[in-house]
Amino acid sequence: xxxxxxxxxxxxxFLPLCFLFLIWNFxxxxxxxxxxxxxxxFWPELGLDCTCKYSNGRVTYRKFVVKxxxxxxxxxxxxxxxxxxxxxxxxxxxxxxLHQNIVAKLHESVGSLPVFAFPxxxxxxxxxxxxxxxxxxxxxxVVKGYAAKGSSDRRPGSVADLVRRGQLRSDRRGISTPLxxxxxxxxxxxxxxxxxxxVEMCGKVYRLAPVTLTDELQTVHQKRRSRAYQWKxxxxxxxxxxxxxxxxxxxxVRWIPANHPFATTASDIDEGLAQTNVYQKHGVPxxxxxxxxxxxxxxxxxxxxxxxxxxxxxxASARDFERPLKSHMKSENQVEHxxxxxxxxxxxxxxxxxSGNKPLPEELQNP
Amino acid sequence: MxxxxxxxxPSTLQFRPxxxxxxxxKTLAPIHALLQYNRKPQLAGDTPRVVVITSGKGGVGxxxxxxxIGISLARLGFSAVAIDAxxxxxxxxxLLGLENRVNYTVVEVLNGDCRLDQALVRDKQWSNFELxxxxxxxxxxxxxxxxKALIWLVDALKNREEGPPDFILIDCPxxxxxxxxTAITPANEAVLVTTPDITSLRDADRVTGLLECDGIRDIKxxxxxxxxxxxxxxxxxxxxxxxxxxxxxxxxxxxxxxxVIRSTNRGYPLVLNKPPALAGLAFEQAAWRLVExxxxxxxxxxxxxxxxxxxxxxxx
Numbered sequence: 001x002x003x004x005x006x007x008x009x010x011x012x013x014f015l016p017l018c019f020l021f022l023i024w025n026f027x028x029x030x031x032x033x034x035x036x037x038x039x040x041x042f043w044p045e046l047g048l049d050c051t052c053k054y055s056n057g058r059v060t061y062r063k064f065v066v067k068x069x070x071x072x073x074x075x076x077x078x079x080x081x082x083x084x085x086x087x088x089x090x091x092x093x094x095x096x097x098l099h100q101n102i103v104a105k106l107h108e109s110v111g112s113l114p115v116f117a118f119p120x121x122x123x124x125x126x127x128x129x130x131x132x133x134x135x136x137x138x139x140x141x142v143v144k145g146y147a148a149k150g151s152s153d154r155r156p157g158s159v160a161d162l163v164r165r166g167q168l169r170s171d172r173r174g175i176s177t178p179l180x181x182x183x184x185x186x187x188x189x190x191x192x193x194x195x196x197x198x199v200e201m202c203g204k205v206y207r208l209a210p211v212t213l214t215d216e217l218q219t220v221h222q223k224r225r226s227r228a229y230q231w232k233x234x235x236x237x238x239x240x241x242x243x244x245x246x247x248x249x250x251x252x253v254r255w256i257p258a259n260h261p262f263a264t265t266a267s268d269i270d271e272g273l274a275q276t277n278v279y280q281k282h283g284v285p286x287x288x289x290x291x292x293x294x295x296x297x298x299x300x301x302x303x304x305x306x307x308x309x310x311x312x313x314x315x316a317s318a319r320d321f322e323r324p325l326k327s328h329m330k331s332e333n334q335v336e337h338x339x340x341x342x343x344x345x346x347x348x349x350x351x352x353x354x355s356g357n358k359p360l361p362e363e364l365q366n367p
Numbered sequence: 368m369x370x371x372x373x374x375x376x377p378s379t380l381q382f383r384p385x386x387x388x389x390x391x392x393k394t395l396a397p398i399h400a401l402l403q404y405n406r407k408p409q410l411a412g413d414t415p416r417v418v419v420i421t422s423g424k425g426g427v428g429x430x431x432x433x434x435x436i437g438i439s440l441a442r443l444g445f446s447a448v449a450i451d452a453x454x455x456x457x458x459x460x461x462l463l464g465l466e467n468r469v470n471y472t473v474v475e476v477l478n479g480d481c482r483l484d485q486a487l488v489r490d491k492q493w494s495n496f497e498l499x500x501x502x503x504x505x506x507x508x509x510x511x512x513x514x515k516a517l518i519w520l521v522d523a524l525k526n527r528e529e530g531p532p533d534f535i536l537i538d539c540p541x542x543x544x545x546x547x548x549t550a551i552t553p554a555n556e557a558v559l560v561t562t563p564d565i566t567s568l569r570d571a572d573r574v575t576g577l578l579e580c581d582g583i584r585d586i587k588x589x590x591x592x593x594x595x596x597x598x599x600x601x602x603x604x605x606x607x608x609x610x611x612x613x614x615x616x617x618x619x620x621x622x623x624x625x626x627v628i629r630s631t632n633r634g635y636p637l638v639l640n641k642p643p644a645l646a647g648l649a650f651e652q653a654a655w656r657l658v659e660x661x662x663x664x665x666x667x668x669x670x671x672x673x674x675x676x677x678x679x680x681x682x683x
Contacts, residue, residue, distance in 0.1 A: 206595075208668075209665060211610065212610075220614065221614025226579065233548065233581055256545075274519075279522075281527065289479075
């Protein structure tokens, strides 16, 4: 048995089996030869030294040295070997002995074989049958393994090759093996017992327990909570220290601490505007638009200011607008009188028009 | 604990307990387990369905639930808009991996700096999923004004040119402060996220009471971070115990999963994992029930594994 186990069966070939058969046959023949040899064995046991030589069929001389044994003389004498001097008349015996030599040599060579050969040789017919059954079982397992792979994998040029090469996605095809995790509810690792409501999953066994909540129980819990928790949605948010308005229900007031990091009661946002912003679907958002328009206006204003800056002022006409000194007050009064008279429409000379009385042009009025 | 609302085979299976309880409730319907992977869920209710995801206690998984259910709805073919209603602390964009694409928020829309469609961030992989953040950190919004703003937002989303979205999910901030009041203002239904521990349950009960006072009656529960091994060892309340305490229908049961942390770090929702994580599958199922306005009819309780026989090696 141990010899069989030591033999590695890697491929479903019959070579090991044939080898076993050969060895068995040989061992069987060896058994027969041993029995025959046993008849010769008592010769050395009796102290006989048998030296045999054979060379190419020559007549050889065999000498048997007889040694005295401590035994019954009569029995020893009876069992004494007869020294024979070969001659031509006993050619058959010589052949027989030749065969014996061959057998002896073969037996030695068999003995020098690895260990596993000896137990096979010693196996009886029954043990060998058991070993044969084990080998047959292993062959069947190997053959089943090949069959499980499927003929499509072996068939060259099939669609499976395309899937293997990545040209086709296996999870989108109906004929390929679907990915197990695409269908988690049909997982082969989940075993449902047919006798009772248990499920085996991931090495654990689970039992289905029905939910016992009824509508009545649910109603009971709702009533309990309505009695326990009285709450009104707060509609007024006040900072600490603010007075409560008279028309506000105190239960709807929410007090916000002043140092709350993410809370503020100040509403800087126009609610109507905010609502409009939320409902806006197209166009530029309001704030961006407003900023853009403000920027636009500012640019226009700047441009207008630059235009004003580029205007040229006549120095001669500028003197008209200069403030006169006090010593010239009388002359100014005379000039004012002249001015109060209807004007002829012609432009007066600069000397006639004092600068203090004529209204300044707009460009000089506004710096 | 995972809800096996869908088991095997495309046929309808009825799981009836062999030994009925001593006092079987009359109104209990038989447990149905339908395989739902081969059909699209049927949308129930009026669109858009405005759902607020709240909890009361912080850190139970509201933002994770919002992100995963939102992406699950998009995968199922429904259009969804997720609104991060936390004025001061914004996290939903991190879970979705969209933090670098948020340029405008609702505050900018209100101020007129941008339009509403410019503030919506569309997911590149799932084009029918959009994110809208209320504000950037360190920005202030007038209190009491946020509720009105959300109402305008929902109304504007209903009337937009490409049509109203099927779902508007509002990620509510923790607590029952102004942020909570703002977030629940436009909602028609609520998903309450809780964990099986007493502190979370107490806060969840309080929040449920406030929601009912505000007029929201359709409230369903998701029990998050469930440890079946601790429930089996009676160190943690079971899902049925939680339901008995709160009295709310179950939308989903999410098991404790380390993939949640990894998905947060990656900015990749858990439901998109391949192969799927257990928590991701649970979120998918919860999204399914949300679409059909259904609730769980049975939960899974862990039991001792059966002893393997001699022939179990051969697949018996």
